[in-house]
Amino acid sequence: MLTMKEALISCAHTNTCNASGRASRSEFWWFALCCLICTPILAFITVIPLFGIFMCVMMSLPLMWMLLLAFIRRLHDLNKSALHLLIMLAPLGLLIQFTKNHIVSPASVDYVSTPIYVLAAAAHLYMLYLAVKPGIAGPNRYGPDPLAVAATARAAAAARDSEHGAAPAAPSAATPATPATPAAQAHAEHPDMSAASAEGNSSNAAPAAASSLDKA
Numbered sequence: 001m002l003t004m005k006e007a008l009i010s011c012a013h014t015n016t017c018n019a020s021g022r023a024s025r026s027e028f029w030w031f032a033l034c035c036l037i038c039t040p041i042l043a044f045i046t047v048i049p050l051f052g053i054f055m056c057v058m059m060s061l062p063l064m065w066m067l068l069l070a071f072i073r074r075l076h077d078l079n080k081s082a083l084h085l086l087i088m089l090a091p092l093g094l095l096i097q098f099t100k101n102h103i104v105s106p107a108s109v110d111y112v113s114t115p116i117y118v119l120a121a122a123a124h125l126y127m128l129y130l131a132v133k134p135g136i137a138g139p140n141r142y143g144p145d146p147l148a149v150a151a152t153a154r155a156a157a158a159a160r161d162s163e164h165g166a167a168p169a170a171p172s173a174a175t176p177a178t179p180a181t182p183a184a185q186a187h188a189e190h191p192d193m194s195a196a197s198a199e200g201n202s203s204n205a206a207p208a209a210a211s212s213l214d215k216a
Helices: 004-014 025-045 051-077 082-099 113-132 146-165 182-189 191-215
Strands: none
Touching: 004 025, 004 051, 025 051, 025 113, 051 082, 051 113, 082 113
């Protein structure tokens, strides 16, 4: 599952003009949520004469464009082509063709337009179902699994961070150093005297061994 930051980077930066590839459910719905949050902000801007309307249009069009591309990639994640968008647009075209009136005009609701309204509602519900349906696990004809790609990228980033942040191990403070014995300290301070005393001990040991042999 992608985070909101990853979804925004993918939809608003990496795939701004890209309809190929795949988009997971989390990527599409995080970006759709951001667009929904921006809607009242853009509506509030319109209270400013001329400039507010201009800014609303200039900001709404890119958001609608990027959301459309994200939905196309969402269809690709289900191994379906972008032609499925015609399922949603065809009833609206039929409604305009048969009624010759505005879509929401009460006069257009008659024996011809009512079935088309029902068909349009069913088409929108079907597209909503496709938007929330889990994607195809593994690669398909439109590319690799986006969740697997995101997991691989996270693992690579974690490995780089661990390599850059690794430091040489220091001795543990919980393990005290073993104190040196007096003999070891004396040998370390006066190695010549230690060697001489060792030779004297060996020379004294030889007569003692000889006298023990004589007594035997």
